[in-house]
Amino acid sequence: MSGKPVPEPTPDTQPFWDGCARGELMLQRCRACGKPYFYPRPICPACGSTDVEWFTASGHATLYSYVINHRPARGFEADGPYAIAVVELAEGPRMMTNIVGIPNTPEDLVLDMELQVTFEPRGDMSLPVFAPAGKKGNP
Amino acid sequence: MTGERGVIIAGAAETDAVGKLPGKSTLQLHIEAAVNAVADAGLMMRDIDGIATVSAPGPVQVAHALGITPTYLDGTGVGGASFLLHVRHAAAAIRAGYARTVLITHGESGRSRVGASPFPRGGSSIPAQFEAPYGTAGPTTAFTIPVLRYMKEYGLTHEQLAYVAVAQRKWAARNPRAMFRDLITVDDVLASRVVAWPFHLLECCLVTDGGGALVVTSADRAADFPKPAVRVLGTGEASEAPMISQLADFTESQAFRHAGQAAFAEAGITTADVRHLMIYDAFAHVPIYGLEALGFTAKGEAGPFIAAGHTEPGGVLPLNTNGGGLSYTHTGMYGMFAIQEGVRQVRGEAAAQVPGADISVILGNGGMFATAGVLVLGRHAR
Numbered sequence: 001m002s003g004k005p006v007p008e009p010t011p012d013t014q015p016f017w018d019g020c021a022r023g024e025l026m027l028q029r030c031r032a033c034g035k036p037y038f039y040p041r042p043i044c045p046a047c048g049s050t051d052v053e054w055f056t057a058s059g060h061a062t063l064y065s066y067v068i069n070h071r072p073a074r075g076f077e078a079d080g081p082y083a084i085a086v087v088e089l090a091e092g093p094r095m096m097t098n099i100v101g102i103p104n105t106p107e108d109l110v111l112d113m114e115l116q117v118t119f120e121p122r123g124d125m126s127l128p129v130f131a132p133a134g135k136k137g138n139p
Numbered sequence: 140m141t142g143e144r145g146v147i148i149a150g151a152a153e154t155d156a157v158g159k160l161p162g163k164s165t166l167q168l169h170i171e172a173a174v175n176a177v178a179d180a181g182l183m184m185r186d187i188d189g190i191a192t193v194s195a196p197g198p199v200q201v202a203h204a205l206g207i208t209p210t211y212l213d214g215t216g217v218g219g220a221s222f223l224l225h226v227r228h229a230a231a232a233i234r235a236g237y238a239r240t241v242l243i244t245h246g247e248s249g250r251s252r253v254g255a256s257p258f259p260r261g262g263s264s265i266p267a268q269f270e271a272p273y274g275t276a277g278p279t280t281a282f283t284i285p286v287l288r289y290m291k292e293y294g295l296t297h298e299q300l301a302y303v304a305v306a307q308r309k310w311a312a313r314n315p316r317a318m319f320r321d322l323i324t325v326d327d328v329l330a331s332r333v334v335a336w337p338f339h340l341l342e343c344c345l346v347t348d349g350g351g352a353l354v355v356t357s358a359d360r361a362a363d364f365p366k367p368a369v370r371v372l373g374t375g376e377a378s379e380a381p382m383i384s385q386l387a388d389f390t391e392s393q394a395f396r397h398a399g400q401a402a403f404a405e406a407g408i409t410t411a412d413v414r415h416l417m418i419y420d421a422f423a424h425v426p427i428y429g430l431e432a433l434g435f436t437a438k439g440e441a442g443p444f445i446a447a448g449h450t451e452p453g454g455v456l457p458l459n460t461n462g463g464g465l466s467y468t469h470t471g472m473y474g475m476f477a478i479q480e481g482v483r484q485v486r487g488e489a490a491a492q493v494p495g496a497d498i499s500v501i502l503g504n505g506g507m508f509a510t511a512g513v514l515v516l517g518r519h520a521r
Contacts, residue, residue: 005271006264039269039385065288065389070338073276081336086384096270096384106336109301111291112215127272 001076006123013040015054020126025057025117027091028093038093059117060090060131062137069103100133143360144519146230146403151482154246156466157349158318164254166171167347168246168350169201177242181365183482187354189238191215192245193472195256202246205504211238216504217378219472222353223512227342227374229257229355239356246350247470253348260517268380278421279343281382282507283335283375285389286424290337292390293439295427297337299446301328303423304341304465306451311462313491320468344464344473347459350460351475353482358520369485372498373406373515375399382506394511395432395502402513403433406521408498410435415484415496417457417477421503429502430458444478457493460484474503474512480517 005117009017019026019115025126029036030044066085069076076082083104088094102108114133119126148178148183152175154160154168163171167507168193177184190202190209199377202209215224220232223246230243248255270418275281289295302325311317323341360426361368374396380386403409410433418429430441435456444450450458460469468476481499484491489496 005267007268007272009268010263013265013268024268039265039382040170065284065286067280067283067287067338068333069276069280070333070335071276071279073274073280074273076274081333082274084284084335086284087391093383095383096273096275098273108373113288122272135290 004122005075006125007127011131012042016040017125019056020128022117022120023126025059025128026054027089028056030053036091038089038095044120050075050100060088060133061087061115062095063099063109063111063113063115064088065111066099066109068106085109085130087115099131100129100130146233146235146355146371147358147361148226148353148371148482148516149360149368149370150176150182150366151351151358151363151479152176152179153351153476153479156318157256158347160248160348161249161251161253163348165246165248166196166200166204166254168348169196169244170246170353172205172246172350173201173205173242173244176354179366180353180354183241187240187242189229189241190233191229191241192288193221209238210260211241215401217423217510219474220503220505220510220512222378222470222475222478223374223501223503223514224370226353226355226514227376227512230371230374233355233357241355243355244350245475246354247472248348249469249471250346250348270382271386277336278507279338282422283384283424284383285508287337288389289424291454294391295439295442297329298325298341299442300337300423301339301496302446303420303426304328306421306445306448307420307459307463307465309451310460311466311493314462314467316369317467318347319462324396325389327513334398338422341465344421345466347468348406348471349468349470349476351479367486369482369516370517370520371514372517372521373402373408373511374406375401375405376511377401378509378510380384381506381509388506390510391438392428392432392508395429395504397514398511399433399502402500402515406515406517408515412498413456413500415460415481415493415499416458417481417499417501418458418459419473419477419502420459420465421469421473421504422463425504428508431475433500433502452491460489460491460493463489474505477501477503478514481514485516485518499518
């Protein structure tokens, strides 16, 4: 087991992490106004309705912004400089992630590039990360 | 706010020194700042009936240590902007009659960590689940993330970002208390170590020890104190998102904008009235976001505005005249030091005094664009 932080689910986030374990990126959306949202919580931030449901997201995303961290967090010491990125999911919400399957350099990481979710083992959990869409190395 | 309902800052002081203070605990820094500020107001500790400070060590600890029996306590802890919110809340409490004289303290052993709470790690909070697993390690790895999107949308260059640090060092060079005072160039900044690309070391704030405190009371006592009264003309507070990834738009701070609009409206001022400005600068991009959120420049123009020299000594809009978090000091919750410099400028006693700084605006950031507080301070009632 790596020394990297392992997410600890709470009742409101458990379906998200259960989805990751199945290889599915789960989001919530409001049944009243239809708007999808992230991070998991039992109320729609757009309209205040508590009538919300889970659904499986496409896993498609684009690269919204990032930094390349040169002072690694605990557990990341062996990785070399790594990108801490925020991606915009095709469904609209954004989330923080890491970018895999491509060198983490300013030249390779181009804003708005298309990405696809993939899952990385982390302790006994599965963590959503993103890789360039299509074949590895960009279509 | 004029007349009887007005509120003033009657006392303001920092700790005897700021910087590397391994011989002083967090609580000692609070006490030293409190003693200095109360003395600055010409008061005794027994004159204080309200207390405000962030949650660790908290108002109970600070009040007890100082021998204060408060009728009003504020433990608002929303990051480095907290002290601006404390001023706002103190103004409301004084108007409501909950307290007459409120002491706001900050002490932080941010560098030496003496008597400080440990940094939390792990757990099942929302940030622990959705940010920490990706290798965040404090503000350098998260507060910084939005700027690449800003650069793409508005054409901000690496050189313009670096120039923010260059401009502020020119102010720090005039301030004997600043930690870094040697002038630097854009090349120096860009040659400094990469911390979190695109940010270099010199584009990141210091990590220091220190403190400061304020005495806030009603304006009807304005003539009762040894120093010129600094009037609290307008205040604003706002929040946006608890995680950087959830900001609505990475090219702007809604919290900065909302807090600024509230403060300017209460004070009845526009940007044209402002002679001196402090914008919390944990990183070089924050003053850029702040200038635009407060309306001093249009979107996308703050980087070129700073690079043209407008915010440095001799410029039209003196900004971060103590040297800022980038060069003066940054204990972790810098807002108190931004307020202190605003007070010094309005009083006319700053190390790098701006002539005619009769209206000073202070923008405080909390967390990573998570919260904001804005104060409009002035020499005269409006």
